[in-house]
Amino acid sequence: MTEKTPCIICVAITGSLPTKADNPAVPISIAEQVESTHAAYEAGASIAHCHVRDDEGKPTSDVVRFSRLMEGIQTHCPGMIVQLSTGGRSGAGKARGGMLTLRPPMASLSVGSNNFPTRVYENPPDLVDWLASEMKTYGVKPEIEAFDLSHIYKAKQMVDAGEIGARPYVQFVMGVKNAMPADKRVFDFYVETVKHLFGEDTPWCAAGIGRHQLELNDWAAAAGGHLRT
Amino acid sequence: MTEKTPCIICVAITGSLPTKADNPAVPISIAEQVESTHAAYEAGASIAHCHVRDDEGKPTSDVVRFSRLMEGIQTHCPGMIVQLSTGGRSGAGKARGGMLTLRPPMASLSVGSNNFPTRVYENPPDLVDWLASEMKTYGVKPEIEAFDLSHIYKAKQMVDAGEIGARPYVQFVMGVKNAMPADKRVFDFYVETVKHLFGEDTPWCAAGIGRHQLELNDWAAAAGGHLRT
Numbered sequence A, B: 001m002t003e004k005t006p007c008i009i010c011v012a013i014t015g016s017l018p019t020k021a022d023n024p025a026v027p028i029s030i031a032e033q034v035e036s037t038h039a040a041y042e043a044g045a046s047i048a049h050c051h052v053r054d055d056e057g058k059p060t061s062d063v064v065r066f067s068r069l070m071e072g073i074q075t076h077c078p079g080m081i082v083q084l085s086t087g088g089r090s091g092a093g094k095a096r097g098g099m100l101t102l103r104p105p106m107a108s109l110s111v112g113s114n115n116f117p118t119r120v121y122e123n124p125p126d127l128v129d130w131l132a133s134e135m136k137t138y139g140v141k142p143e144i145e146a147f148d149l150s151h152i153y154k155a156k157q158m159v160d161a162g163e164i165g166a167r168p169y170v171q172f173v174m175g176v177k178n179a180m181p182a183d184k185r186v187f188d189f190y191v192e193t194v195k196h197l198f199g200e201d202t203p204w205c206a207a208g209i210g211r212h213q214l215e216l217n218d219w220a221a222a223a224g225g226h227l228r229t
C-alpha cells in the first residue's frame, strides 16, 4: 500500500455484472482489460480491482485468466497494485479463492453475508475463515468488503484472532439494493468506526454502486478516504 | 401495542435453540410453554415471542402447534400480545409464514440476511416481501429483527413502499457470533437511527443473546426501549 500517496484511486475495470450487450465499451477480454487498466493507471489510479470473464463473457474464478490479467497489468502498469476479486458472483465455495495461489498483492474478502437485489450474497463463516487463511498463507493483503456495519466489526474480530493483519483495508460498499443504501449518516459512522477500531490513520476506501458512485467519491475525498471508480 | 405502558417486557419463553438435554427447565410442550408464559405475564411481561417444537423437541413452523400455543396464552394471559416467530430456524421458504393465517397480533420479520455462528441466516428478498405481504393481508404487526444496521434502513424502505406500516417496531439483536456484537457504540447508533428514520417516539426493543442479555436490558431500559428476556 502506498501510504504516502495522498489519494489512492482504486479502479474496478470490469465488474462482475455488465456485459457487452449492456455496454459495448466494457472491457471483457484480457487484452481489453489490460488496455483499460493502463488508461486508468496513466490517469493516476494505483490499485486495480480485477474480475475476469470466460469466453461467453460470464464471471469466472478461472486461475489462468487471473494469472494472465495480473501479469499483463504488472508489465504495463509498473507499481500498480493488483487486487483480485474473491467475490461470490464469479464462483462458489473454495473456487472463489483458487487465484490466491498466484500471490497477488491484494484480494477482496467479504466477511459476512447480506442481501443483494434479488438474492442472498452468501459468505458462510467457514468459507470466510478459509479465504482469510489462504490469504495469510500466500501473503495477500485483504480488502475487507463492508456491505454492512457488522462486517467492520467482524474484521476487528479477525484481527484480534490473528486471521488477518492489523489495520485492515476496509472498503464501504453502499447503494446496493437490499444491502446498505448510500446514506451520509451511515457513511460518517463507518469512517468513525474504522478509526475507533483500527486507529486514526488507518486507510479505507468507499465504493458507491451505479448512480451512487460520484456521491461516494465526493464523500470519501472529503473525509480522507481513498476513491473507487 | 400498549404505547402508554412505560415499559413493555417481551418474553421469549422458548427459543429455537435450547433443548431439554441442554436444560431440563426449558419449556417444550405447549402446556409447559403456556405455564411458563403465564409466570412471565404475572411478573409483568406484555409480549410473548413464541417458537414451537415438534414431538422430538426440534423447532418447527407447524400451524396447529402455533394455534394451540396462541390460544393457550390468550386464554391464560388476557391482554398479553402474542408474537409468533417466522424465523428461519424453524422452517424454510414459505413454510416460515404458514402461521400468519392465524392472524396473531404480531410476528417477527427478518428483513435481511447475515451470518450466524456456523451458517448463513438466509432471508432472500422475495421471501421477505412475501412474509410482509402475508402480514399485511392478515393484519399482523411485524417486529423487525435487526441483526445489522442495514436491516433498519430496509425497514424504512418497506415503510416507504407501503409493505409495512409506519413506525415499525424494531428489535436490535446483538451478541450473535458472526453477526452484530453487543457493542454500546452501535447500540446508541441503532437508537438514533430508529428515531431519525421513524420519529422520536417510535418504540423499539433490544435482545442480547446468551451472556449479553442482561447488558442489553440495562442499555435498553436506560435509553427508553423495551426489554426482551
Ligand SMILES: [Zn+2]
Pocket: A010, A047, A049, A143, A171, A205, A206, A227, A228
Ligand atoms: Zn478499493
Ligand SMILES: [Zn+2]
Pocket: A012, A015, A016, A049, A051, A085, A087, A108
Ligand atoms: Zn468486485
Ligand SMILES: [Zn+2]
Pocket: B010, B047, B049, B143, B171, B205, B206, B227, B228
Ligand atoms: Zn420484542
Ligand SMILES: [Zn+2]
Pocket: B012, B015, B016, B049, B051, B085, B087, B108
Ligand atoms: Zn425468536
